[in-house]
Each structure stands twice: as structure tokens, then as C-alpha cells.
Amino acid sequence: VKRGAQVVCFNPLKERGLERFQHPQHPFEMLSNGSEPTTSAYFRPALGGDMAAMRGIAKFLLQWEREAQAKGEPAVFDHAFIAEHTSGLDDYLAAVDATSWEHIVKQSGLTLAEIELAARMYRKAERVIMCWAMGVTQHRHSVPTVQEIVNLQLLRGNVGKPGAGLSPVRGHSNVQGDRTMGIDEKPRAALLDAIEKRFKFRVPRAHGHNAVLAIKAMEEGLAKVFIALGGNFAQATPDTPRTHAALRNCALTVQISTKLNRSHLVTGRDALILPCLGRTEIDMQAEGPQGVTVEDTFSMVHLSNGQLRARSPHLRSEPWIIAGMAKATLGNQPIDWEYAVADYNRIRSMIADVIPGFANFNERLQHPGGFHLGNNAADRNFRTATGKARFMPHALPAELVNAKVLARGDTPDLILQTLRSHDQYNTTLYGLDDRYRGVFGLREVVFVSEADIRRLGFEPGEHVDLVSLWEDGVERRVSGFRLVPYDIPDGQAAAYYPETNPLVPLESYGEGTYTPTSKFIAIKLEKAKAGNRIEAVLAAD
Template sequence: LGGDFALIKGVAKRVLELDDAAVAARGERVLDAAFLAEHCAGFDAFAADLRAESWPDLAAAAGVPYQDIDTLARTYAQGKAVIATWGMGLTQHRDSVAAIQMLSNLMMMRGNIGRLGAGLCPVRGHSNVQGDRTMGIEDKPAQAFLDRLRDVYGFEPPREHGLDAVDTIKAMLDGRVKVFFGLGGNFAMATPDTPRTFEALRNCDLTVQISTKLNRSHLVHGRDALILPTLGRTEIDRQKTGPQGVTVEDSMCMVHLSYGINPPASTQLRSETDIVAGIADATLGGGKVDWLGHVGDYASIRDEIAKVFDAFHDFNARVARPGGFHLTPASRERRWLTPSGKAQFIVNALEKDTPIARARALHGDQLMVLMTARSHDQYNTTIYALDDRYRGVYGQRRVLLINLEDMARLGFADGERVDIFTVWHDGIERRADGFRLVEYDIPRGCLGAYFPETNPLIPLDSVADVSNTPTSKSVPVLLRRAAA
């Protein structure tokens, strides 16, 4: 766990060495020299950094022998068109941004961006994750987006950056944020450091949840609390102009319409659009935006989107076609939206002074690294059953997957119960008790457990550099035998 950056950098280093050997033998290049020359910037500095990197350091940090790195590099070098995909396993570590940058570097080395059948493919999850960013809904909106809002609607948008999930919790804890408004989701259970998240929510003057189903976040609330029931996407959303469809964007950048097919659970339910537009009309009025008019016809909202985003021109006509339409990333056409106008190689050093390394220096081989994961019968924080067919676990979730050799080395037996304690620097005790040990084919020194049961173990300030993403896949922990 946490060896991704070192592994990918090792593959890149080996690909460079294979190219050096090909050049020396006057053979076919391994690098795509034409792509590098025409489309890239910074390759020379990147190559120099790779050549200076130590193989023993890379292999040790990756947890993968040199021979396996060599095999992987040769496999990659033989590929004519390669797609690199990744999910949260790559993103929830301290060096996750550097790891993804290194993966991009590796793909650029052989011209595998903007080539048919090749490219970078983050598995970004459900349509809210994908669509929010496309619509500019983030804590650090681009200045060009804010300028466009200003020009279209005739007001000056706030220019200060907002707060991501982790910083929101901190701001609620210290009183800077007093109102929490949740549009769906289960914030209390999806976030790290569960007891501190609970404390943060309870520190608010007001918490508001727009929800299709009750969840734990409705029970962990501020001094005043509202639950606003709403239609689900599977329910028919009938407004003045008839049933309404919302547009969603999948992880392949396809935008299409989604209509509910089930009768609403109640005739009193309002749609999310209706609720949000009603709040906007009550607070801002309808002078600049006809909020209530948009409720009656969602196509009018898509017309507004088209005014702000050029990529959504003729939005309603294009989305009405079977399958919708594709939002083409610039890099697919080898257009580089960077200051240099080129695809930029980024140099990142292999960091050795990490929280995991510091914890291991204190606790030696007693220190284990935990990752959280979801089970088979689970969607986000919603658990449908206690079975996990992916991993052969049935009828229970409070389990800890562990390598057989680690279990014996630590003096435990399969099926025994343990308590888990986080090793962190802030003096706060973080623990999760009563987990059953399950022998599993997982690398030595590593543990696996389910989300959200082990969220209390993730320190609030244990986050990825740059992105501030909680490091849910690399938590330093110790195990103790549970009390009877």
C-alpha cells in the first residue's frame, strides 16, 4: 500500500533504459520521439530525474521486485495503444497527485495520449462526481468560469476559494462555518475521522439535508435541523410542461438524458430542482433569473447552461439524440490547455520521510498499513447486505483482512478479534474495536477493512498533497487483542 508512485516511476525509468539500449543498438525507438518533439515540454528534466533515481530505493518503496517492474515495463513498451485506468486506490494516498502525474508522464513517453484506442481514463464514479466538475461546481472554480457567469448574468461572483470536504469539517469545528446544507449524500459517514466529523456537524447552528432516504447524517445534526424529502432520479418528475428529464454525464464523458419511471413515493415530494429554485427565489428574488420558471421546464436550464459553457452549445437538441453526445477532452485531440501549449512532463522526487515511514521508525514491524474499501453489496455508504462476494466474506462486515504470515508474526489466529489503533502525531486516540481477523491474500504489512466502519481511523489532516483528499488507502495502525 502506498507504493504506486514508486512503481510507476520505476516503469518509466525502465522504459527510458530500454529506449537508451535501442538507440545504442540503432534499433527501433521505445519512446515516441516524434510525439515528444512536437507535443511535449520538460522531457529532458524528467529523463534526467529518472536516470538519477536509485533502483533499490524504487523497488523498496514500490514493494515490488525489480524483475516484476522490468516485466511490466517491457509489456507496456510492446503495447501499440495503451489505456491507463485508475480508481480511488491510486488517489487516496499522500502522494496521489504525484502518482497520477507520473502515470501521465509514462503514457506521454510512448505517445499514448491522443492516439486511437489509447489514453488516460480515471474511473470517476457516479454522474454527480463527473457532472459537478464539468458544470464548475467545485471549491476552487476557474476565473474564466466566474468571468462568464459575470458576463451572462450581470453580477460579480465571489472570487474567494471555497472549502473542500476536509476543510469544511475543520471550519465547522472552529466555528467559521455555522450552516451545513447537504444536497443528497451521507456526509457524516462518508468523511474521515468520524467522531470529529460528528462533533463538527453538531457544532453548527443549522444543518439541512435534501434526501431521498434517511441515513445517519440526519441523526448527527446542528442546533436546528431540517430534512427536506425529495424525488429520487428513478421517480417520475412531473412539472408544468410534463415529465422532466435531467442530464447526467458518465465516466466516459457521454452526456445523456435520464427520466424517472417509478411513481413518486408521495404526491407531496418536490424535486431537487424545485427545492433549490424555491430557496433561490425566496432569498434572491427573480429579477436576474426566473428561478420558478425553470422549475416548470428543465430544458430552459439547459439553455442557460449553453450560455455559459461553449461545449454545451445546442444542448437540448444534442442531448435529445439517442445516447446523447460526447464531451471531447482537449487532450484526445492533442490540444494542450497548459501555459506552454504543450503536454507538460512533471518531475516529482521519491519521498522517503512519509507518515508511514515515521510511524514504522517508532513501532518497527508491529506497524501495519490499512486501506478501506467497499464490499460487493454496497453503494457508497449504503450497505444492502452483509455479503462480499468479491472477497469471500459472508454475513459480517467488521472484519480485517490480513496476510497469514503477518497474523502469525503478530501472535494472532484466524478468526480472533482485534482492536485497531491509528498511529498519528496529534495525540488524539483513534480506534475501531472488535474486528475479526480473516486470512487473505494481501501483501505483507498491509491490512484491508470496510468503509465506513474504519473511517474513525483516518486522521482529518492525513490528506494527499495538493488535492487534500483523505488518505483512506494508507493509514498507519497497530493491532491489539480485543478484550473478551
């Protein structure tokens, strides 16, 4: 911002961290509680309205492009980039033309003037980075929304241009690792072929289970053993009582963890907790201390060596535990597991044989800071049949609320999004304060505009039950939540995760992603029933 960048924020909630920034390495700012403004414009769309907002910006660009052509003025679109690097423009522009302004304004939750302002800022910018996180991905139409963001960037050539691009926030190590290694429940044939060639065994080709399908498989008795490499599966997943029942239906649950969490108490008929080393601890193997490799946000792959003495001589690393399980199950095939885990360089050499981009893995790690893995889009190398980026045309959703819920005559009071507090990392709660939003000492709260609180017949500070609406008619309820008046658009609400995960139906997920729709939950508010406040406290204990 100090160098002249414009930061445009789309977020229904007013978040202090997105409005002003307090630098932790500037003592004066910290001591004086001073801060610097960080946003040039702050737009507050409706939950689920991001796709409509992006479509509105594209519709303005298309209008201005045609006006420029008619007047012989410089083009709005980057035609050279579009011609050389993209396909499908005509079909996409037809979809833009077919989208009415009425639909865009209603679904985006923004005024036409706000959309035009955002479009003018985008047009004026020479280079644009578009960054998004779970506020975009935890919706039923998340795939079309992300593709609409890409469409908008392609129109102006903001992909593969220095200082521009697409930046999904992927801070969690598992997400980062999947991007690096390409391993998920549906691995590509090329990866399986490479593993088969290197290790000389027949690799299973059937797809596995993502989190949602894994819960269903456990419910149905198709998956009998659950092994967790870290995480807090029981609490991080949707439909909490149903998830807990599915885990308890397993013959065996195994938790490989650095710290205790609630999942350790939700067990199968047999259960193991295997404490393991954290990444900050010295990992001593047969041939000396070891380092693991990570890819950071900037696509740099580097070594990470623990510096702290292990809390116990009996602790083992995750690779050691996995290798021990493999040897006990398979014997020394298709590799010598103990030999491999004695020196992690041997594991990295095998990765180099299999994963593209990792040739000479160990040697390249010796460079200061590691090495840059890169990504294809930055080089304008697109992995499609034509070798070009594709414009993806989609109609906006007709309705954002589940059609079967509406057909039953269930009109939601509010649309709820779940979120995290300031004193929280994933499901780990470090305290009960939320400096972002001015809440201290409690978490069973729901943020609602004061106008909505009174419209629904309640008073600020009153305790209510939240009941979600879904097509299966199952009651999903969390109890004893305090109504907190908050600067939030009318018709919306927000409450903390994981306390509100019981409200997210397992079958409510993104089409094509299986990502739970935790940012769009249709709810009703009911007066808290007698005893529910106590039950809520016990459930959160």
C-alpha cells in the same frame, strides 16, 4: 480480452472480479458459476507503491531507449509525439536517472523481475489505456503518482491516440458533474466571468471549502449552515467522531435526500430533512414532465427521464427545492426562479450561455444517445501555457509512513487500506456478505496475511482493536474486529469502509488534493478489550 487485448492489473489484494469475469447476460455462465479469465498479469505492489512501480517501468524504458540508440535500432520512445506535443522531457529523465533501483524495489513492493515484465508488456503494446481509481488517489503523494502515470503514457505517445489514453474512474455523479460543469470550491475565473456576464450580478471570488476544510470550518464556527444534496456526509468522511462533532456545532443542518441514512441523525441545533424525487421517478413540473441531463463514462451527454410514479405527490425535485430556497432567500433575482424550474430546458439554455461546449444544448440532446462532449487531451489539445503536455519530474517519497510518527518511535504493525464489500454501494450497505472475499454475515473484519497474524502474536479469528498512528497523538480506535487470514502481501491489512473511517485523521490527506489517505493508514493491533466487541456492534448498528 477475447479480441486479444492484454489486461495488466496492479492491486495488492487478489480480487476475483479482476481475475475472472462472470457475464450477467450469459445465463450458462451464471447457472454453472463459470467465468472467463480477465488478466494477462497480476502485480501486487505495496500500498502507496504505485508511483515507484511506474517509475521502475519508465527506468527500464529509458535503459532500452539508450541501448536502441547505441545499436541503431528502432526507438522505444515516441519521439515525434514528444517533440510536437510535450515539454520537460529532459528534467523528467534526470529524475528517472536519479532514482535508484533499490528505492524503486523497496517502495513498490515488487521484485525487479516483476517490474521488468510489466515494462516489457508496456513496451510491446501498440496502444495502452491506463485506468486508475481510489487505490491511487487516496494517498499523501497521489498527485505525483497520477503525474507519473501520465509521464509513462507520454513517453510512448499513448495520449490522444485512438485506443489509448488516460482513464481515471469517475463513476460518482458528483465527480462526473464537476468534470462536466467545472464547478467546485475553487471555480476558475473564466467560469465566474461568464456567470457574471450572463446574470448581471457581482460573483463572489473567494474560494469555498472542500470536504476536509468544511469540517474544520464547522468545528471553528466559521460555517454555521450545512446543506447536503444527497450523500451521507457524516459517514463518508474521515475522523468520524470529529466530523460528527463538527456537524453538531452547526446552527442548521439540511439533508436533501431520496433515502434515510446516518447523516440524518447527526444534526445541528436545528435540522431539516427534505425528501426529494429520485432520478428514476417522474419529475412533473408546471410545464410537464422533466428530464435531467447526465454525462456518462464515455463523455456522452444525454437526457435522463424518470419512468416510475413518485412515491408521494408531496415529493419535489432537487431543482425545485433549490429554486424555492433561492426565491425565499433572494426574491426573483438574478432570475425568475419559478419560471426557470417550470421547464428544465430553460435551465439548460442558461447553461449553454455559460459553459463551454454546451452551445445549442437542448437541440443537441434530441440526437439519439445525446452528444459527445469530448475532452481536450483526446484531441492533443493541452491547456497549458505552452499548449503542450508537461512531463512532471518528482522524486519518490523518502518514506511513505508519516515522518513525525516515525520520529516518535511509533513503528506501525501494518498499513491498512479501507475498501468496500460486494454488497455495498458507497456508504449504503445492502447486505453483510462479501462474495469478492468470502466473508458472510459480518463486516467488523480485518484482512491480514496469516504470517502477519502469527508474527504479531494473534490467532486467526481472534478479535482485535485497530489503533491508527498519527502525529497529533490522538487515540483513534475501532474495536472488536475479527482477524481474517487472507492472501494479502505481508505488512498490509484491509478493512471495510465506513466502519474504519474513525482511523483516518482529518489532517491526513493528499498533498494538493485534500483527498483523505484512506488507502494508507499506519495501524497497530491490540487485543480486544473487554466490552469492546459489544461496543463495536452497537456502533455499527
